[in-house]
Amino acid sequence: MEVTNRYIVTKTHVDGAPEESHFELKTASLALTVEPGSNDVVVKNLYVSIDPYQLNRMKSYSSSQSAIYFSVSITPGEGIDAYGVARVVASGNSKFEKDDLVVGLIAWGEYSVVKEGNMLSKLDPMGFPLTYHVGILGFSGLAAYGGFFEVCQPKKGEKVFVSTASGSVGNLVGQYAKLFGCYVVGCAGSKKKVELLKEKLGFDEAFNYKDETDLKSTLKRYFPDGIDIYFDNVGSEMLEAAVANMNTFGRVAVCGVISEYTDGKRAAPDMLDVVYKRITIRGFLAADHMNVYSDFISTTSDHLRTGNMQALEDITPGVENIPSAFIGLFSGDNIGKKIVKIADE
Amino acid sequence: MEVTNRYIVTKTHVDGAPEESHFELKTASLALTVEPGSNDVVVKNLYVSIDPYQLNRMKSYSSSQSAIYFSVSITPGEGIDAYGVARVVASGNSKFEKDDLVVGLIAWGEYSVVKEGNMLSKLDPMGFPLTYHVGILGFSGLAAYGGFFEVCQPKKGEKVFVSTASGSVGNLVGQYAKLFGCYVVGCAGSKKKVELLKEKLGFDEAFNYKDETDLKSTLKRYFPDGIDIYFDNVGSEMLEAAVANMNTFGRVAVCGVISEYTDGKRAAPDMLDVVYKRITIRGFLAADHMNVYSDFISTTSDHLRTGNMQALEDITPGVENIPSAFIGLFSGDNIGKKIVKIADE
Ligand SMILES: NC(=O)c1ccc[n+]([C@@H]2O[C@H](COP(=O)([O-])OP(=O)(O)OC[C@H]3O[C@@H](n4cnc5c(N)ncnc54)[C@H](OP(=O)(O)O)[C@@H]3O)[C@@H](O)[C@H]2O)c1
Numbered sequence: 295m296e297v298t299n300r301y302i303v304t305k306t307h308v309d310g311a312p313e314e315s316h317f318e319l320k321t322a323s324l325a326l327t328v329e330p331g332s333n334d335v336v337v338k339n340l341y342v343s344i345d346p347y348q349l350n351r352m353k354s355y356s357s358s359q360s361a362i363y364f365s366v367s368i369t370p371g372e373g374i375d376a377y378g379v380a381r382v383v384a385s386g387n388s389k390f391e392k393d394d395l396v397v398g399l400i401a402w403g404e405y406s407v408v409k410e411g412n413m414l415s416k417l418d419p420m421g422f423p424l425t426y427h428v429g430i431l432g433f434s435g436l437a438a439y440g441g442f443f444e445v446c447q448p449k450k451g452e453k454v455f456v457s458t459a460s461g462s463v464g465n466l467v468g469q470y471a472k473l474f475g476c477y478v479v480g481c482a483g484s485k486k487k488v489e490l491l492k493e494k495l496g497f498d499e500a501f502n503y504k505d506e507t508d509l510k511s512t513l514k515r516y517f518p519d520g521i522d523i524y525f526d527n528v529g530s531e532m533l534e535a536a537v538a539n540m541n542t543f544g545r546v547a548v549c550g551v552i553s554e555y556t557d558g559k560r561a562a563p564d565m566l567d568v569v570y571k572r573i574t575i576r577g578f579l580a581a582d583h584m585n586v587y588s589d590f591i592s593t594t595s596d597h598l599r600t601g602n603m604q605a606l607e608d609i610t611p612g613v614e615n616i617p618s619a620f621i622g623l624f625s626g627d628n629i630g631k632k633i634v635k636i637a638d639e
Numbered sequence: 640m641e642v643t644n645r646y647i648v649t650k651t652h653v654d655g656a657p658e659e660s661h662f663e664l665k666t667a668s669l670a671l672t673v674e675p676g677s678n679d680v681v682v683k684n685l686y687v688s689i690d691p692y693q694l695n696r697m698k699s700y701s702s703s704q705s706a707i708y709f710s711v712s713i714t715p716g717e718g719i720d721a722y723g724v725a726r727v728v729a730s731g732n733s734k735f736e737k738d739d740l741v742v743g744l745i746a747w748g749e750y751s752v753v754k755e756g757n758m759l760s761k762l763d764p765m766g767f768p769l770t771y772h773v774g775i776l777g778f779s780g781l782a783a784y785g786g787f788f789e790v791c792q793p794k795k796g797e798k799v800f801v802s803t804a805s806g807s808v809g810n811l812v813g814q815y816a817k818l819f820g821c822y823v824v825g826c827a828g829s830k831k832k833v834e835l836l837k838e839k840l841g842f843d844e845a846f847n848y849k850d851e852t853d854l855k856s857t858l859k860r861y862f863p864d865g866i867d868i869y870f871d872n873v874g875s876e877m878l879e880a881a882v883a884n885m886n887t888f889g890r891v892a893v894c895g896v897i898s899e900y901t902d903g904k905r906a907a908p909d910m911l912d913v914v915y916k917r918i919t920i921r922g923f924l925a926a927d928h929m930n931v932y933s934d935f936i937s938t939t940s941d942h943l944r945t946g947n948m949q950a951l952e953d954i955t956p957g958v959e960n961i962p963s964a965f966i967g968l969f970s971g972d973n974i975g976k977k978i979v980k981i982a983d984e
């Protein structure tokens with residue numbers, strides 16, 4: 295059987311804020327069968343993850359492109375791989391059968407052909423909605439869990455600051471930190487997000503960074519006794535201000551620097567603070583923390599079942615809406631994990 | 640007995656490059672006796688250490704001033720404590736006797752009155768010149784040893800870059816790194832220093848950073864396969880360039896940022912590199928690494944005895960020359976550990 299597969303491509307490299315004009319919805323006919331002897335798996339995509347790092351892959355050049363295999367450069371005109379949940383329609387790989395649910399690197403499109411060796415595994419939903427496996431039980435969750443517990447090495451009672459706190463990773467860091475017994479303040483880009491953090495997610499405090507003019511004083515106000523841990527999702531001035539407010543032996547986990555993805559604008563932390571306060575600033579990728587993967591899944595699914603944690607999701611239907619969902623990440627349109635629903639389960 | 644003690648004070652706070660006019664040689668009469676009941680120790684200073692961090696103590700404000708007790712603010716008009724070697728002339732403290740050699744926090748002057756609780760211990764020279772105990776076997780040595788082995792966590796064969804490599808700490812980092820089996824490149828501020836590094840200290844390569852216009856390309860040239868460890872003594876553009884050239888899981892030990900002490904000028908490392916290459920940037924103080932102190936002393940004195948390590952010293956005589964010796968640190972006048980000799984042994 296053959297179908298018409300609709301999928302998203304970039305028309306050019308994207309070196310700045312992404313815009314609709316950078317993207318195109320392509321169509322191509324696709325056989326829903328596998329050639330004899332091939333190990334390919336053909337899947338029907340159900341939900342795909344929309345992530346800021348894809349922008350670094352779209353650039354003419356970014357140091358991200360040599361980091362790890364799923365961050366390689368995106369070639370204009372070609373399909374874009376992305377994390378997501380799908381259903382097998384044909385399989386040349388003995389690990390997968392027709393109708394299996396799978397999770398892994400699929401594509402920003404209606405169907406994906408997954409080659410042998412690419413990241414794909416059978417999915418046991420464990421009674422949770424499939425979207426949870428894209429976000430809270432997927433790479434956003436692992437980034438938050440590994441980043442917070444492994445990179446930040448928290449101690450109970452420590453004071454934690456999280457940026458893009460209502461985002462996919464940020465909201466989970468805040469929830470983990472609260473459950474662990476830390477004092478948690480988050481920042482986000484709207485009044486609505488700030489209220490959500492305080493009222494629904496149990497953050498001790500939250501503020502809208504867009505209302506602030508002097509971030510160093512703002513953080514001083516929220517952390518009169520200093521910050522022990524800063525979980526950085528934005529970089530630039532916020533990182534600079536956080537370092538100025540860090541305590542001795544403070545730790546900064548650099549998960550991402552979204553404010554630097556679009557314009558490359560940077561702000562330098564004061565290295566005198568780094569020396570004299572013996573601060574550690576450490577970049578990490580979720581994929582480096584597979585050693586805590588089973589802990590992460592069991593802890594998080596327990597918290598979800600007992601109602602101690604909540605999944606914050608922001609789902610848009612339709613493959614054609616991937617570009618706008620993606621563009622919206624850089625203007626703060628999303629609240630929680632941004633997912634595009636491609637097809638009914 | 641009473642003497643006239645000559646000592647150095649600052650006339651004002653120093654917020655920029657230090658100049659002769661910031662300093663004054665004061666005199667005051669001092670009794671070389673201890674009041675009954677007092678625990679004071681009066682010492683005659685022999686050698687005092689001249690260190691860049693003193694500038695941060697002289698500023699109107701610096702975050703260094705709240706870091707650790709010996710980095711507190713220097714009050715204009717008052718004596719300045721500094722590491723050094725001295726001989727006891729009178730003691731109210733049962734741990735010290737007249738004529739004992741001691742090492743610890745004394746003063747930029749001819750005599751010091753050391754209060755109970757201040758850092759001071761009896762010195763066993765172990766057959767080495769007394770100046771070694773100010774530099775290579777003192778805090779410069781501990782900064783190099785603790786910073787390299789504990790903070791950088793080197794592996795044999797790794798590629799190490801050291802800035803201010805002919806300075807007191809830098810030259811030792813290079814020597815430790817070579818002895819440990821790393822590939823070592825240093826930078827320094829003159830042709831003479833560069834030659835010394837390559838010919839006398841065994842660095843694999845060295846360059847004069849003042850001859851370079853594009854530090855990123857320079858480092859790329861010296862490290863075609865990337866830098867694993869950067870031991871940072873200068874901060875700013877050199878830190879930025881090093882981060883751009885770091886390998887995956889690279890480590891930056893921030894020992895000091897001398898180029899930022901005088902003008903506060905900073906340059907921001909690219910945080911995308913920090914994330915995707917999972918770089919760790921960590922500030923430290925020698926005093927945090929007392930856990931390796933006895934290792935440091937035994938390893939270093941063994942290497943000195945076998946001739947595997949060399950002490951690089953730059954000694955000026957005369958208490959009145961402390962200001963110029965100190966000022967010279969910021970224009971690169973010194974080669975190796977800068978020490979002022981105050982009196983004959
Ligand atoms: N290291 C890893 O393995 C890993 C894994 C996943 C994600 N990440 C990184 O983590 C960060 C968050 O990712 P996510 O998936 O959770 O995305 P997200 O936070 O759900 O979405 C992006 C959010 O960033 C904020 N933002 C956009 N432009 C900004 C700017 N110029 N300044 C400040 N905030 C801005 C917006 O929220 P506001 O309304 O609050 O501005 C937006 O909603 C990103 O930097 C991403 O690259 C890293």
Ligand SMILES: NC(=O)c1ccc[n+]([C@@H]2O[C@H](COP(=O)([O-])OP(=O)(O)OC[C@H]3O[C@@H](n4cnc5c(N)ncnc54)[C@H](OP(=O)(O)O)[C@@H]3O)[C@@H](O)[C@H]2O)c1
Pocket residue numbers: 569689690691692778779782803804805806807808809826827828829832872873893894895896897898899923924925926968969970971972973974975976977
């Ligand atoms: N963390 C700790 O516990 C600890 C302990 C000791 C020292 N330190 C720090 O380590 C660094 C080196 O200290 P040290 O005692 O070994 O001093 P040093 O290197 O012996 O003397 C300072 C040297 O810095 C270089 N320099 C001066 N201004 C510079 C500038 N604007 N840009 C680049 N280089 C400049 C000069 O050499 P060139 O000719 O090469 O320019 C000068 O000789 C300092 O940052 C210091 O604060 C930290």
